[in-house]
Amino acid sequence: MDGVDAAEERGPARVRNELTAAVVDVLQESATVRQPVSRDLWLTMLGEELASPVEAFTGDTLRPWLLGMVEKCSSVRNGLSCLVRSLGYVEQQSPSVMDLWRLVDEWEAVEFFDGADLHVLRPVLQSVGPKGLTALARRASRSRTQELPLWCDTAWQVFLRLAGANSARGELPASLAFLALVADRFVEEGQPVSAELLRRWNRVQARDWGLDDEMTQWQRTEYVPPSSSHVPAYLMIQFEPDGMDPARYYLSHWRQSDSEGWHPVPGDTVHLHRDDLPGEVERLVEQAEEKWADLRQPVILEFILPWELLNEPVEWWHKESDSASPTPLVMDYAVLVRSLERLRRASWHRPWHNKWRQLREQPADSHSHWSRPGQDESYFFHLERELKEDQGAVCLVLSGPPGDGTGVGDRELLAGLRSGVPAVIWHRGDCADPAFKDAVSEILQDRGLGSLVERTAKWRNQALALGPQGWDSHVGRHLAILLDDPERRPGPPGPPRAPLKT
Structure with missing residues (x-):
């Protein structure tokens, strides 16, 4: 038998x-x-x-x-x-x-x-380790499955995970397609007996379900490897204040690598001391790189920050800090910051969406607004009024960094967030620095702001070229850019109070 x-x-x-x-x-x-x-x-x-x-x-x-x-x-x-x-x-x-x-x-x-009793497949599929499984799952699911959870460390677990995954009418179910791919891999590795067991099981299942034609079509279709996508992958990292202990934060993260749509994959939420945030970010970046080893897309890091951390130079935090030469994140990634307060404040979202549509649909009519505070208190009121009246104002350049103690940068930023401005730029130390004004003028020369990220990266790269001993003297080391896309939002971070990380 x-x-x-x-x-x-x-x-x-x-x-x-x-x-x-x-x-x-x-x-x-x-x-x-x-x-x-x-x-x-x-x-x-x-x-x-x-x-x-x-x-x-x-x-x-x-x-x-x-x-x-x-x-x-x-x-x-x-x-x-x-x-x-x-x-x-x-x-x-x-x-x-x-x-x-x-x-x-x-x-x-x-x-x-x-x-059905699936255990006949178990010993064969469990012999296939984790290497290459994500690529097989993506292909079997027609890219609907972008990542595999941690527990999918054998072909057996991936097969179970894909069972029942959405398939379009006329398509072979992803789990059966996956078995066919694993069988091909067994043939390539000189294990014909294992390959035949999987193929026989597939044939029986396809016959019982009336999927003979779909199985034949799958086997005859030549696989075309995905081309390099220009749609970035995102690692989104959010810091949420504890609410009780000002030195502690809840850190949540999401990975998004689906070039066909926005489907962020949530990770765990951990509760950390402020001093431990850089180390956890380093771990998350390394973990994402391991999962995305075969990814052909560029990667963007986005930090969703509370008010008190918006001026933190997160793009200069390190990866591989245990080596003799740690690498700043900005060397390998475009790094953007976003506002946790705006993400959570629904009453600010309508103007935010409106300004974003303006930037996306009418770039030629979009422009930036430079803050130039006056001497009286009414300046901040009129700044917000002008930003709300001028629908084309989609980028705000601050006259002072938030959190510097003067309150100027904080109130300007608040006016920008309330009025829906999706992009905000400032110097983390001195917004009056002539070099900063020259850099921002060059960055914003495209009225549509379409190359905002690329132009900012150019200045940061110039700072990197000076090395650790010299980059602090370059304006690129101090550029902060907040770029908030209201259509690119993370999912819920999990329980409102996650357990302490030990």
Whole structure:
């Protein structure tokens, strides 16, 4: 009896019962589940995720209660995902949470394949390690899957993850396309037996689903590698004040590499001391580079900063700081800052959208506004009035840096944010520096501001060329650019209060 026939011996009920038991096995090993206080916190969050209260554990034996709770969650749409996500709010990326996500993917794959026993594929697919899996997943999903979660470290986990992924009418499902690609890889590596097992399973599934033509078309279609895209990838990093301790922040991040649309992938939220932010940013940049090793697009770093950090020279923070020659972020990336306050203040969004449309749709009629504060208090009022009346004013040049103690730069920036100006430029130390005025005049010579990022990068590169001993004397070292696209927004950062990072 071959592997495909053997798989039919395990019926759908047994497959689901074994998965339920496996989920409970993992939960029983979780410190959160074993301890009453943390368990209650988890159950509260789970009830909120499910929009239905969860019965607390009051008995003597934990396993029967867990079995019942898993059964309840599995009967609700996305219920098991809610279970794991709420546990992740307490434990973050613990081994238990990773194992549970693997089981959730398997559960959903079993449902997608109508209760089929998939274990005949497991040993073959688990022999394929993480190298190259993201590229195969992108190709199998027609680029709908841009990244793989951390727990997808074998071809088995990727197959489970892709099962049920959206496919257009007339397309081979991504999971079957992935198996075909892995089979081709086995052939190339001289493993014909493994390749034939996958192909046979695929043929049976395609026949049962009436997808013979789609399978044939997939196999006959010549793969054309994606061309280099000019649409940038983004790593967005957000610092949110703790609200209680002024020295601590919640750091969230998102990765966006889909050149066909805006689909940012959220990461964890961590709670850090102000002094630890640069180190965490360095870790996130390195992590993104590992995930994007085969990416052909340029990469932009965006920092979503609260008011008190807007003048922080984040583009000069380092990567590879453990080496003898750390590299400033600005050497490898275009770095922009954005305003957390504007992102969160919905009442500022209408003029923001209007000014952005002006910049995008009528670039020839767009221009910058240079702040020149007068001597009386009314200047700031009239600055905001003029910016709101002049729809073509899409860039504001500050006369002083925010946070310098004078309040001038802060109030000018506030006027700009309220009036919807999407671009703001300033010198982090001295906006009256003649070199700064010359640099900004050159940067803004394109009325449409279409080359704002590129021209700013040119001045920063001139500073880099002087090296660490000389770049502080160059204006490019001190240029700050806030560029806010209201259509390019991150998703929710997760729980409002993430656990402390240890």
